[in-house]
Amino acid sequence: MHRSLEMAVRDAYPSPGKCIYCLRKDTARTIEHIVPLALNGTWIIHDAACAECRDKTNHRYENKALNSDSLRVIRKFLRLKRRRRGNDQKEIRLPPVWSGDSANLIYAPPPLAENPLEEEFPAIFAWLDLEPARLLAAHYPPESREKIRVVFTRLDGRSVPDEPVSLRLQIPPALFMLVARIGYSYAVAELSTDGFDGSEIRALLSDGGENVFDFVGGVYGLKSNNSSHFHDLKITEVGEFVVVMVNLFSSYGIPPLEVIVGKRLK
Numbered sequence: 616m617h618r619s620l621e622m623a624v625r626d627a628y629p630s631p632g633k634c635i636y637c638l639r640k641d642t643a644r645t646i647e648h649i650v651p652l653a654l655n656g657t658w659i660i661h662d663a664a665c666a667e668c669r670d671k672t673n674h675r676y677e678n679k680a681l682n683s684d685s686l687r688v689i690r691k692f693l694r695l696k697r698r699r700r701g702n703d704q705k706e707i708r709l710p711p712v713w714s715g716d717s718a719n720l721i722y723a724p725p726p727l728a729e730n731p732l733e734e735e736f737p738a739i740f741a742w743l744d745l746e747p748a749r750l751l752a753a754h755y756p757p758e759s760r761e762k763i764r765v766v767f768t769r770l771d772g773r774s775v776p777d778e779p780v781s782l783r784l785q786i787p788p789a790l791f792m793l794v795a796r797i798g799y800s801y802a803v804a805e806l807s808t809d810g811f812d813g814s815e816i817r818a819l820l821s822d823g824g825e826n827v828f829d830f831v832g833g834v835y836g837l838k839s840n841n842s843s844h845f846h847d848l849k850i851t852e853v854g855e856f857v858v859v860m861v862n863l864f865s866s867y868g869i870p871p872l873e874v875i876v877g878k879r880l881k
């Protein structure tokens with residue numbers, strides 16, 4: 616059902632010659648980070664997003680997602696702060712961000728910080744393990760659409776206590792819009808905007824929408840990607856769709872999500 620395409624590992628992708636979101640060629644464009652810099656994203660696409668689309672993605676969901684409880688906790692824990700002028704950032708060593716096929720490259724994650732900031736922040740990271748994206752309904756058995764699980768991971772490597780944990784958790788749809796954008800921009804970087812029919816997800820990303828869970832969902836039957844990479848992205852195919860597996864924080868055992876980026880072209 617899944618197929619990993621052979622991909623080269625690259626840090627910077629060349630300009631697609633147009634904005635990857637609105638496809639306009641006549642506007643000034645800037646670098647697009649596939650995974651946000653605030654999450655230690657290192658891959659960029661040169662000259663890939665126009666000012667108007669950047670404003671839309673930033674204001675409609677990206678900033679909201681980065682400041683949501685789930686990502687705020689991990690950013691704080693990892694001392695990942697958005698670069699601000701005059702703000703001296705502490706260097707931290709993290710596993711390399713990686714994309715492609717895990718057969719060839721394995722990195723061991725470095726040990727986590729000595730002082731896990733426990734007084735300031737719980738070192739427990741919460742994430743949703745979703746049912747598969749609705750567009751894939753025909754490709755997964757009915758029992759895959761049962762429930763949504765909240766996954767707790769201790770960032771300091773200790774096991775999650777058995778006693779009930781009470782967390783006030785806000786996981787907004789904006790988070791999954793960000794995941795959709797990450798999957799789409801990675802697919803475009805690897806396959807180009809002509810490599811698949813991305814018109815539907817582009818409409819979602821620029822107009823926002825209540826149908827983000829048509830495009831973003833859990834990977835059926837896969838609770839962990841067993842990856843030691845900080846973030847992991849892979850292009851696969853499910854039925855007629857091109858799908859990107861987006862596994863943020865994969866080295867912490869966070870389950871991956873799938874983004875349906877569009878239909879394959881014949």
Ligand SMILES: [Zn+2]
Pocket residue numbers: 634635636637638639664665666667668669
């Ligand atoms: Zn644009």
